[in-house]
Amino acid sequence: MTLWIKYIPFLLVGLLLSACSYESESDKTWTHDKKGLFTAAYSHDGQFVLVAGTSGPARIINTQLNTTLHEWQHTDSNDGIIASSISANNQFAVTAEKNSLALWEVNSGKIIGYWDFPNINKLVISANGQHALIALEDHTAYYFDLYYGKIIYTFQHDGVINTLALSKNGQYAMTGGNAHQAKLWDLKTGEIVQQWSHNFKIYKVALSDDGQYAMSNASLGKTRLWDTTTGQLLSQLPMRYMTVSAGRFSPDGLTLLTGRPNQRIDLWDVATGKRLKTWIPKRRYFWRPDSAAIIDLAFSADGQYFYSEASSGIAQKWSISPH
Numbered sequence: 001m002t003l004w005i006k007y008i009p010f011l012l013v014g015l016l017l018s019a020c021s022y023e024s025e026s027d028k029t030w031t032h033d034k035k036g037l038f039t040a041a042y043s044h045d046g047q048f049v050l051v052a053g054t055s056g057p058a059r060i061i062n063t064q065l066n067t068t069l070h071e072w073q074h075t076d077s078n079d080g081i082i083a084s085s086i087s088a089n090n091q092f093a094v095t096a097e098k099n100s101l102a103l104w105e106v107n108s109g110k111i112i113g114y115w116d117f118p119n120i121n122k123l124v125i126s127a128n129g130q131h132a133l134i135a136l137e138d139h140t141a142y143y144f145d146l147y148y149g150k151i152i153y154t155f156q157h158d159g160v161i162n163t164l165a166l167s168k169n170g171q172y173a174m175t176g177g178n179a180h181q182a183k184l185w186d187l188k189t190g191e192i193v194q195q196w197s198h199n200f201k202i203y204k205v206a207l208s209d210d211g212q213y214a215m216s217n218a219s220l221g222k223t224r225l226w227d228t229t230t231g232q233l234l235s236q237l238p239m240r241y242m243t244v245s246a247g248r249f250s251p252d253g254l255t256l257l258t259g260r261p262n263q264r265i266d267l268w269d270v271a272t273g274k275r276l277k278t279w280i281p282k283r284r285y286f287w288r289p290d291s292a293a294i295i296d297l298a299f300s301a302d303g304q305y306f307y308s309e310a311s312s313g314i315a316q317k318w319s320i321s322p323h
Helices: 001-018
Strands: 028-030 039-042 048-052 059-061 069-073 083-086 092-097 100-105 111-114 120-125 132-136 140-145 151-155 163-168 173-176 181-186 194-199 201-209 211-218 222-228 233-236 244-250 257-261 265-269 275-279 292-297 306-312 314-321
Touching: 001 194, 028 151, 039 083, 039 292, 039 306, 048 083, 048 092, 048 306, 059 083, 069 100, 100 120, 100 173, 111 314, 120 163, 132 163, 140 163, 140 173, 151 181, 173 201, 173 211, 181 211, 194 211, 194 222, 201 222, 201 244, 244 292, 257 292
Parallel strands: 163 201
Antiparallel strands: 028 314, 039 048, 048 059, 059 069, 083 092, 092 100, 100 111, 120 132, 132 140, 140 151, 163 173, 173 181, 181 194, 201 211, 211 222, 222 233, 244 257, 257 265, 265 275, 292 306, 306 314
């Protein structure tokens, strides 16, 4: 009887896993940092990834060759890179330490801009590398011109801003924060276009390339997909208590990838919210919980594959089978 009770948890896990269909075999697996990562940012097509641990420089890696191209550090104190982003044209990248922002040229690795900003929280660079959206801890986000070094717009929230997104076509910016609201901003006028409310703080937002669709996720709450033109709800993902740690729309905007703190990755149909496929990376030790989270995702240029980066420092390439 004692042995039976002892193995019940393992049997339950087996039953739960067998009840849902998922894949655990990746096409390729790389170790980018054995000590783990604090932040990671893929390029739009997954060709490059910027990774940084809790200390030390940021490293930009060519994912096709798995080679480090450059190491970047922009202050002598080296307080650690807290956020980074690569432009969709693969020409520029930005990195942020707590109180400074640097702009880099991907090909040469040279620093081409540096600015002081107090208490940076998040940032993302535009597709052409000319602008950056920068969230500070004072409840504001700045749309910043990296070429002229000036603030174009200031976006206000009632609480701390946790997450940012820019549409690839340069039409919209999206912000989400502790005040339970996700806001959509017009980058031609700086005015708010849509505002969506959740019951909990907003943990992750994402925009499709053409700006037509938006995702907002509340921490331990609902994940909703929106039509940015009408503001209407398109679909709600059928998962309770779902925190999204990474989200990326496909190049055609028809599907959405989400990654979670438990390493689970799901592919969703945007129009219906239906789950199309699930990937769960193999655990290194079955008997010991793996606390690594998926911290970024990217589709390949042809949409046939995607890349994932976990906080454990493990990167993987996965095939997307026909539906």
